[in-house]
Amino acid sequence: MDKGKDCRPTKHYLEAISIAMGVYRARILVFAKAPVAGQVKTRLIPVLGDQGAAALHRRLVRRTLGVVSRVGGAEVALCCAPDARHGFFRAQAARYGVRLRSQRGGDLGARMAHAMGWALAQGPGVVLIGSDCPGLTARDLSEAIAALRAGCDAVLGPALDGGYVLIGLRRYSPRVFEAVPWGSARVLDLTRVRLQGLGWRWQELAPRRDLDRSQDLACFPQWVPQGLRCRLSQGGPRGLVG
Secondary structure, eight states: OOOOSOOOOOHHHHHTHHHHTTTSOOEEEEEEEOOOTTTSSGGGHHHHHHHHHHHHHHHHHHHHHHHHTTSTTOEEEEEEESOSOSHHHHHHHHHHOOEEEEOOSSSHHHHHHHHHHHHHHHSSOEEEEOSOOTTOOHHHHHHHHHHHHTTOSEEEEEBTTSSEEEEEESSOOGGGTTTOOTTSTTHHHHHHHHHHHHTOOEEEOOOBOOOOSGGGGGGOGGGSOHHHHHHHHHHHHHHHHO
């Protein structure tokens, strides 16, 4: 796959990113649903139950905002679904000093496209993430921002399940998000095809694992309620289901 001219940031550039942030005000968008039991982490409900899945979702959102808060100089917006009125969102805005915005659009792709279009209209360089990746680091976000500033049109953070945990854009096209089978193993490859079709240059970060399926729990035992960890260690996800 030809990604065009190499636009990876150099070591010197990464060391200077904290200084550059003072001039280059990148934006980070965090997509999150309201933690309503039965409506979040639905693929984990058979293992964790409605309330357990919602509690895990709350922890992951807080963890993500904590990571984002360590990226110096970035403007952060928490993009909320179905809207920003839930008390959980207001509490996180007060705790982390982030801006709240309601997601707008039909499917996930339309909502992402709308948010990206809004953010890019404010200035160049936007990184969008969800809250499903416990392994995502502040360095990952800084590298994505640095790549955009170095001239990449896009940045992808691949997920091991075939999706992506991060997408950054310096240019806008709704084609990146249209007719994508979200939640499938084809998301990343299809997005690469879209970027290539647009003639854009992009950089990819190290692959990360999402936490949104029962089989992922074995890789993140620290995120499993203590009472279920023993069953997880004995039988993996099937042991948890019983």
